[in-house]
Amino acid sequence: MSSLRRNTEKLTSSGLPLEVFDTAPVGVGVYRGEALVLAYTNHAYHQIFGHRPLGVPIRELFADLREQADLDLLEEAFRTGRPSQATAIPFTVGDSPGAPRAAAGADAVQRYLSFSATRIELADHEPGLLLVVVEETERVTAAERTRVLSEERRRVLRRYESLTTALTQQVWVSDARGLVVETSAAWERATGQPRAAIRGRGWLETAHPDDRDGLTRAWFRAVDEAPDLFQYAYRLRHADGSYRHCELHAVPVREDGRVLEWVGACTDIEERWLAERRSELIRRAARAATESPTASEAFAVLSTVLVPALADECAIYVLGEFAGPECATDLAPLPMERIAATVRPGLRPGPPPRAQELIGARHTMARVVRERQPSHASFPPGAVPADFAAPGAVTWLRQMGAHSGAVLPVLVDGEVVAVVAAFVCGDRDPISQADRDLMRELFERAHTPLSRALQLQRTQQVARALQHSLLTPPPEVPDLTIAARYLASPAAAEVGGDWYDAFVLLDGATVLIIGDVAGHDLDAAVTMSRTRNMLRALAVDREEPPGDILRRLDVNTLILSPQESTTTCVLARVEGPPGGPWRLNYSVAGHPPPLLVTWEGDATFLDDAQDILLGGLSPEEPRNSSVRPLPRGCTLLLYTDGLVERPDEDLGQGLDRLRRHATALAREPLDVFCDELLAHPAQTGRDDIAMLALRLPAP
Template identity: 35%
Template sequence: MTEKACPVDEAAGGGGPFSEAAPGAAPPGALPGAALLQAVFTDLGAGLYLTDSAGRISAVNPRAAELLDRPVEALLGADAHDLLHRAADGGVIPRSACRIWQAFERGHTAHGECPAFLRGNGGLLPVSWMASPVRQNGRLRAAAVLFTDASERLAAAGRQADQLAALERLTGRLAVVGEAGAVLAQVPEADEALRRLGRLIVPRLAEWAVVDLCSGLDDVRRALVVPPEGHAGDPVWEGPLPPVTEDSGAPLARVLRGGEALLLGPDDLAAPADAPLARAQSELFSVFGATSVIITPLRTARRVLGALTVARTDPARPFDAAELALIDDLGRRAGLAVDGLRLAGQRREIAETMQRHLLSPLPEGGRLRLAARYRPAPEGSEVGGDWYDALILADGVTALVVGDVLGHDLKAAAGMAQIRNMLRSVAWDRVEPPSLITDRLEHALLAVGDPVLATMVLARIEGPPEGPWQLHWASAGNPPPLLVTEDGDAHYLEAGQNLMLGVEWHDIGDRHDAVEPLPEHSTVLLYTNGLVHAPGDDLDAALERLRRHAAALARRPVEEFCDRILERVPPPGRVDDLALIALRVPGAGEEA
C-alpha cells in the first residue's frame, strides 16, 4: 500500500502508531511497531476505512477499495455516509436513520448486517459491519469501520429460506391430502363430502373450485361451486349442464371422456369455446377470474364419475407440476369416495326397502291397542336386522315380537326375514308357552337355516276378550320389556330372560317363561337394543332415561306414546337401527 493509501502514518508523525520503536527499547506489552501495523492494515482480509471527526474518509485498506470497486483516491476525503451508506434497496439513508453514522456520532461501538455500500460501478454490496470510535486524550478523533461482503451469506440464507419455504409448502400439501382423506372417509353422504373437500381446497390451494358429476356423457350436473373469498355463492351455477360432445376439444370435455388431468394457462383459458359445455365453463372463468387452472377427473378403476376444477387468479402464482400431481391425487381420492358412498347408499336403500316390506301391518280389531315403529340406523351406517311383528294366533291370542339379528348389512336383513317367517310358521298353530316356541324356532334355524345370532322377545297377551289380561313372555337375550301403569309407575320386567338365539344347541324346554298381570290402561313396550344403546354410552343410564320418559307418557295415546319415545330416548351417537311395539290395555267396558 502506498503512503497515500495509508495517511495515518503521515498524520501521526514520528512516534505515531506506525513508527518503529528503537531496537531493544520496547517495554514488555508495548504495541507492535509501525511496520507490523502497516502490514496488518494492508493485508487484512476485511475492508477497513477510517474517518476523521467530521466523518470524512482518512484511510482505506486495499481490501476495502477492492470490495467497493473504487480507487483509493476516490475514497480519501469523501464523506463516508454520503458516498457509501445505502439501504438494502439502494435508497439514500438519512443520517438520523443510519446506524453506522449514529455509532460515530454517539461514540459507541456498533455492528450490524445488510445495509448496503454503494460500489463504484453503481452496484450494491451487502455488508456485515462493525463501527468503533477512536479517541485520543479522551476526545473523539475518528472512527474505524470494518466490513465484509455478506453476499454469499445472504445467498446461503436465501437458499435456506427457499428450502424451508419449499418444505413448508410440501408439509402443507401433505396436510391437505391427509385432511382430505379423513373428510372423505368420515362423511357418510357424497354431496357433503364434496362440499367439505371444496372448503379444504379453497383457499389453501386455490381461489375457487368446482365439482361436476356425470353418470353418462348425456347426464352432467354441477354438484358444487366454491366461489372466491368475498364472492357470494349463487345457486344458479349449480345444476344440470349441457352434455359432453364427442368432438369437443375443450379441457372439461376431454377429462370427462376419460382424459388425464390438465394444467391450463392464460392461452388455454382464452381459447374460444367449441360446445355448450365449454361455454358454461368459460362463464365461470369470466365471472370468478382465472389465470391458472387444473381440471382433474374424479375416477375409479371402472369409470369417470366427474371432474374437479380448481383455479387461481394471481398471475404471479400459477400452478406447477407438483400441484398438478397433488390435485390429481385429490380427484382420485374423491372419485373413490363418491363411488363407495353411492354403492353403500344403494345397498342401504335395497336393505331398507326389503326390511320395511317385511314389517307387516299390525292386526286390527279387538280391544287391545297396538302401535309400532321402525327407524333405520343413522345415515352412513349399514342397515341392521331389527324387526317387530304382531299376529293373531290360532287360539285367538295376540302375539307380539321384537327381535334383532346381529350385524349391519344385507345378510343381517336377510337373516331377519328368515327368522320372522320361521317364527310365524312355528307359532301359528301351537298353543304353547313362548319359551317352547323360541326353542322350536332355534332348532329349525340350526337344522335347516343359515346360522345366525339374534335376540328376540316373544310375548302372548292372554285373557278373555273383556279382560283382564296377562303378559306371558320369554326373552332370548333382548332388553327387558317395560311396563308402564296409568298412574306413571314404570318398571322393567326382568324375569323370562334366556340366552340369545344361535349361541348353542338347546333341548326343547330348556328356556323358561315369565307371566305378569296387565292392569287396566297400562302400556307394555317391547323394543330392540338400538333404542337404548350407543357406543360408549352407559346402558344402565340409557335404560333409566327410557323408564323416566315412558312414565311421563303413561296417559298419552299409544301412537303418540311411541312417537314421543323416539323423539326423546334414542341415545346420541346411535349407530344401530331399532324397532319397538307398544300395547295399550283397555279399561273394563272400554270399546275398541
C-alpha cells in the first residue's frame, strides 16, 4: 500500500471518504486543527507542490513559499468560515530548511495556480480546511508570452512610425500589386494631394514630368521582381508647386515567401543632391578647361557643362581683342564675338555658335562688363527684354518661351575676357541665386587653364602677326613668273616656323628662299624672323655662291643666337640676262630638294647641293653650291616638308607623289599649278606648308 493510502487510512475512522479524491485531476489537500496540519494529499496535489509530509503545520510546511501572504487567505477562510478563491496567482517554492526540494525543480521557479479554500468539519467534529488547487502555469505563461509579443510588436510599430516620421514624414503602404492603399498625413501635407488622389497609381503624379515615366517603370518592375529593398531618386512636387529631389525606399512585407504589401517612405535629399551636382559640375568644368587646347574650345565645352544641368541655352561672348571694361563706356558700343552656343536637347536649334555682336553701352551685357558683377532676371515666358539678351539671340529666346536668364562676366587674371548668357524655358524653375552663383564658380574654378589658354592664344596672335608680316608677296620680275603659297596646318593650333622670301639683287639676280624652323610657338616664329632677316642681309651684302652665304649664316647664328634650333632652308639665285638663257645657282641646308619640272613634263629633284641643316657645320667647313641650267618653260618649285610628309608613309613616297602630280601640271598656269599641289596635302596634312614657285617663259 502506498504512503498516500496509509495517510488516508488514518482518517477512515472519522467517516470522511477522502479516498474519492485520490484520482481527481485537481490537487486536493486537507488540513485540520487551528495550526492547519496537513492531513491528506492526493496525487495531483503532490505533482503541484512536490512531496509535502503529513502532520506538519501549514506555515512550517510552506516555509519555502515566497508569497507567504497567500497563506493568510487560507487561514482567513478557516477562521471565518467564508470560502476563499484566487485565480492565476503566482507562487514560488524552492529549498527551505525543514522542507525537501520541490519536485517542480530547484532554484525556485515562479508558477501560477488557482485555488479555492473551504472550512469543513471532520468526522470527529474537528474543524478542518479543504484546499482545491489547479496549476495554470502553462496557460498563464502562454497568455503572458502572447501579451509580451503583442506589446513588443506594438512597440516596434510605434518605433518604426516614429522613425519614419522623424526621417521622412512621407509614408505610404501599397498592396502586393504596387497600388497604394494607405497613406500618411505627412505625405498629404507635403505633396498637397488629397487621400483619394494618392490611392492606386495617383502618388506617381507627384513626380516631375521628366522623371515620371522612369519612376513608373522602375516601381512596377520592382513589384514584379520583389527585391528586398527598392530605391529610386526623383523630383517630388510639393504643395507649393516646387520640386525637390527625394529618395524613395520601399520594402516588401512577406509571409511564407509571398509579398503581402509594400511600405514606402520618401526622404528629402535636395541638399545632398545639390552638393553632389555642384561637385560633379565643378569636376567636369575643370577637366573641360584643362583638356581644351584653345580658349575658344574651352569656352565651348564649358557651355555644355551648364546645359542642361543649369540652363536650357547658354552662349559665351568673347570681348573683341579681350578688351577691358574701359571699352564699355556710356558712349561706345561694345564689340563681342559669340564663340559658343549650346541648346538643351529637344529644343529647336538656336543661333549659330559663331557670330559678331555689337552690344549697346546701356545693355545688360555691357553693364556686366563695366561693373564686373553678374545679373539675372525673370520675366513672362517669351517676353525677353531686348536689353538683357544679346541682339542675335532675342528672337529665338522669345520663340522658345524663355522666362529667366543670367548674365555673368568671366574674369581671367583680373580682366573681363568674356560674358556668359544663360536662359531657361518652358516649365523649368527660374534660375535661382544658387544656380547663378554655381555658374560663376564653375568659371572661377576653370581660371588657371583658361589663363594658360588665353596667354597661349595671345602668344599665337603675336607669332601669327609676325609670321604674316614676313610672308610678303614675291616681286614682279620681267620674263619670270613667281607665285607663293602658305597654308597653316588644320591639325595644329599653334603657329609654325615655315617661311619663304623672294627679292631681286643689284646684279639682277632673283633670290628665292624657302625655310623651316622646327616648332609651333612664338620661339619658332622669332627664330624664323631672325634667320630670314639675317639671310636676306647676307645675300645682299656681296655677290657669292649660295653655299658661301649659308656658311656665313652659320657663323652669324653661332655668334648671335647660340641656343640650339632646328632650321633648314634652300637658298637659290636665278641668274641670266633679260630674255635668257637662265641658270639656277643654289645650296640646300638639310631641306627637301627643289623640284624642276620641264615644259615637256620631265620632273627632277635637284639633290646635288645637299648639306646638313643650319648650324650643323663648323665655321671652317664650306657648304656646297651647285649650278643648273633652266630651260624655257620650266617650273622651279621650292617647298617645305608639310607638302610631302605624311605620318603613315615613307618620305620617298611623298616625294614620288609630288613628282607625278607636278608632271601632270607642267603646262598649267602657275597659280593653278600651286593650288592643285596644295589641294591633296590640305586634306590630310599635319604640318604647315610653304611653297615658292618660279616659271620661265614658254618656248
